[in-house]
Amino acid sequence: MTEHITTPFGAESTAAQVVAGIDLTGKRAVVTGGASGIGVETARALASAGAEVTLAVRDTGAGRRVADEIGGDVRVARLDLADQASVAAFVAGWDGPLHILVNNAGVMAAPETRTPEGWELQFATNHLGHFALTKGLHRFLALEGVRVVSVSSSAHLMSPVVFEDIHYTDRPYDPWTAYGQSKTANVLFAVEATKRWAADGITVNALMPGGIDTNLQRHVDDGQLRAMRERAAADGYRLKTPQQGAATSVLLATSPLLEGVGGRYFEDCGEALPSRGETLIRGVAAYALDPEAATRLWEVTEETLAR
Template identity: 80%
Template sequence: MSERITTPFGADSTAAEVVSGIDLGGRRAVVTGGSSGIGVETARALAGAGAEVTLAVRDTAAGQRVAGEIGGDVRVARLDLADQASVAAFVAGWDGPLHLLVNNAGVMATPETRTPEGWELQFATNHLGHFALTTGLHRYLAAEGARVVQVSSSAHHRSGVVFDDIHFERRPYEPWSAYGQSKSANVLFAIEATRRWAADGITANALMPGGIMTNLQRHVTEEEMTRLRAQVGATDFKWKTPEQGAATSVLLATSPLLEGVGGRYFEDCDEALPGIGDPRHGVAAHALDPEAATRLWAVTEETLAP
């Protein structure tokens, strides 16, 4: 077993603290969902360290407002992860090397919704969209080696990838199981991408940002949040600020401590320990299963094949 990665930072660290002293001049970054929540603070930290940052967002007007507020070399491009044509258009519009890809955007606990292809929306957005984006950009990521950052969640404990019925065609739809499955897929992607692309110098890691009140919760009532916290014994739950929530993403994208490190899952700026009996912390064994990672990649390629 490889040695666990720990850093001088923790749950209260901010993205700005994590990137302090790191020069990203000449580096190019893409942050999906960069116009709200922790995406804004991730982009702000990367741009503040000198990177050229592209906000890949559904709402380009909101993206332009954020870009103007952040300052620096921040660009905006349209990307709807639930729409494969939109993903293809973003890839077609990219040119030149890409050093940092932060797959940050996502939807959570949505009512049962299907894409025109019949795919369950959370899996389609959180996994399939990011898979198509990242693999589509592979040649640019491989130009100089790159880091891919997968924003997952402790909700991955709720479900592994149910290969026999990924899109809830034969089982009752349950929003949190669907979300958990998509977040497990985010971790499994990091494992398999690191394995497949090692020769290109590309590494991918996944993370739990912590609990942050953002637009991600727009489908969840306060009563539902209270019920969920009680369910997992989180009566002492402490919310992070968006600046703290972005810290682990920025750490994985920039820290020298992560040079050459891939296929791992982090929380609170450290590599997570195995999650045993506490669904709020650690990483579930099903999310680190290399066989499941390889199988998911194959299933995803088959799903997205023209």
């Protein structure tokens, strides 16, 4: 591991500031969940730099409204990450090179829900769906300097991937630990994908965007939200705007400062420091960067998707 990475940007930087001066003309990008929250601002920043951007979204009507509002070369395609047939259809419909993939969509703290396969919804959406999408698009990504961005969360500090019972078949379901392990999986994916695909010119990094008021919180009641914000404020953490929340994603997707860098976890536009267990807001857990766990997760995921 090389030295800890810092950049001139920070917690208050916006996506527009991060991408300023970067020319993405001729580059093609996909942003999952690009019709709401930080996905919109990620797509806006990439398009503003000249990229062709595809919003991969469940609600194509909302996607088209966002595309019209952003302007530029912004396209819309349907993608439901909880539905493997939808993921396969998106992959089958893609043609030509892909230079930037931002795995941004997600579901948080959902009540216990299972896919038709019996998979826990948050793990199925946040990890399995994005894994299948990225692996399916790999043949289009195999170009020098390709960036894959995995939007994780500080909630990864709530739980490692519990390999013995990923889908809560033998333990009581908890919406937050379920979300946490899915976000840990997002980091482990970045670790293992970078190891496997670096020779193809692909790097994958994960990030915590920050606390932002978006539709992601739709399953969280007002009392929980209030308590979360009070804890964050006590730790000196302030809510971000969607433009600030998208900044780290855009940094990882575009910045020349991160050329060749992969398998890491960032927050506030810099590489995160190791968590010391003092807060669930900052830092990265050692288990999220564990190469053995990353390899195990990859193998388990391939087995799960092959059934």
